Amino acid sequence: MDFKQAAILGSYISKDYAEDLFRLLATYKSISASEAASRLNLHIKTVQDFLEDMRKLEILNKEEVYEGKRPYFRYWLKVKQISMDIDLTLLCQDEDFSDSRISLKIREKKNAKVKFTTSRSNDYLSNIVIWVGEGRDRKERKINLSIPQGKFLFHLPFPSADYITIKEIMNKAGIDVLNTPEIVDIVNVLVEFDVIETNT
Amino acid sequence: MSYQSKIRISIGWIYPIGVLTSYIIALVEIVIREYLIKKGYEIIITPYFAISLVGLFFIVFGVIQWFRYKNWIYPILGILMGVTTFFASFSFSGHSAIFKAIYLVCFIVTILFVVINWQSFYCHERFEINSRRLFRLASERICQTSEGFTERLYSAGKVECGKDELLGFARILHSYYVARPFYYENYIALAFSMNTSILAIKEVTEVSHIILDYNGNIRVKISEKDYRDYKERLSFDQLCSSMANIFIRFLDYYQKGLESRIVTELKSAK
Structure with a gap:
């Protein structure tokens, strides 16, 4: 993990809602942003950004699903543990x-x-x-x-x-x-x- | 080749110029007064205006010297001399005896002040003269005028010298009124200045100085005030290097037992 990725992860982990969101992700087989937002009473954009950035950090996987309405994404955990490993000598x-x-x-x-x-x-x-x-x-x-x-x-x-x-x-x-x-x-x-x- | 000094003249030169000028003004005033007396005006011949002008000159010049040298003895002397001069004009005949008494008291106080502070006046003059000689020596072979003043110390290398030798060297320079030593735990700083009175300073950093540490390292600091006293903006690094070389040379003379050469060399500075 490079420093920028670690900074993004660190900033999300420090959020109040991070633990609750990860608990949902660990509990549910997969979850959409709207489901998680309604469950935790958060704004959908907040949750969407969180899930998308976690996917970019390869902590989550996502899949586009169609259920009669317009398509949306469902997310699930790709890893069971998150380890932050920064090589400071690269700095x-x-x-x-x-x-x-x-x-x-x-x-x-x-x-x-x-x-x-x-x-x-x-x-x-x-x-x-x-x-x-x-x-x-x-x-x-x-x-x-x-x-x-x-x-x-x-x-x-x-x-x-x-x-x-x-x-x-x-x-x-x-x-x-x-x-x-x-x-x-x-x-x-x-x-x-x-x-x-x-x-x- | 020009023998013109690279350094601006000392402020002390204003004294003889001022006094000479005031003599001329006094003569002119006496001539005018004589003319007016012949014309029938009822005035006395004493040149009050010229005498008052000289008194004012002493006071103003004392204050100027105070600002320049940061030494309180100069404004006090200036005021004493100014007041004495002012009352001198009343000591002539035709005035109350009380004026004569005041003049006499002022005169005695001035003399006493000079006698009591003679050591300070003498040491300051000697230090200033030798500092000017040092700066003249340092700039002798510098022609480049690329300026480049900086507040940093100039690292001028290392000399082979023990602590006792350095202490002895500092004492010799002090006794010759070349520089005033300041002793620190790991080094000696030798202060010199063409401007500020080095008798009045508390910290060596207030003026130009050379630092000699007990490992033999030499560092030079030339103050901006001293640097600006040169008529031209000489290459600053060359000036610092040249100043360091002078002290290295003096140290060498000291180590060889040729201390008298220090003064001879200083006096040779043009």
Whole structure:
């Protein structure tokens, strides 16, 4: 199950009526949306959406039936147990960190409208405050940094200095290769906020 | 090659310029007054206007220095000098004795204030002069004007140096009035500034400073106020690097027992 599917399942399971609906599905051989809605006193659209999304998650099966009137769907349980199994390692943007991303040349952007806070030990940055917007709409966005991220940004070239690759900065800061994903992540965020500029 | 400094002149230069200007104004006023006396006007020759102007100049300049240096002794001295100057005009003949007495009291209080705070005045001046020399030295070989100011610390590498050596080095720089040391658990910060009085600061982060940790790492922070005192927007990373190199060189002199070279080199800054 991927994260999006798990999120859909999680959101439905957290509903007040989820347990009652699953109880009906476990009790009945098959059930239509209108039958379930009338039984639980819910709106038919609510039940319909629930049953259809559960079918998409392959928890239910459905069949179109004709009983003299217009066709409708009947649903029944496809599985006897629901297990939510999410592989979190898939969330890591594990691109080709060895080459393309970390060979990107970067430096701090001039007049970046940002405030850097140095740690007490003065060897890494502890957070960055970025001001977004202008005038009355100006908002403060504070990003707390992990120690590798703080060390990385501490060694980021100054706005007037030459661009350096992410890999070189990591070497200079003594950051482990295992921290590459979080470094690339903070670089992406700061590029988005115009704090870091890349040499394109 | 131009010998023109890359740094704006010190605010202290306004004193001699102001006093010289006021002498000229006083002379002009005396000439005008003499002319008017000859014409039959009943006025005395004392240049009240020029003297009052000088008094006002001292007060205003004291307040300006207060804003710049963040040191309370300057506005107090300015006010004392201003009031004394103002009453000086009444100390001439033809005025009540009480004015003369007030002038005398103000004069004595001013002198006493200077004597009591002499150490602060002297140390501030020395620190400021040497800080200017430091910044001049740092910018000597920088021609690029790509700006690039940032609030971040500049990591300038590592030197081979023990804790005791660093403490000794900090003491030497303090005794030469080059930088004021601030001692922390894992590092020493050496503060220097062309603007804010480093005698008045509570935290080293208020001014430019060099951080030397006990592992030998060197970091540089140049404050925006000091950076803006350069006439040109010099390449900021080069300036930080150059400043770090100066301190590394000074440390090297200290390690070799050649401390006197520190002052010689500072004085050579153009």
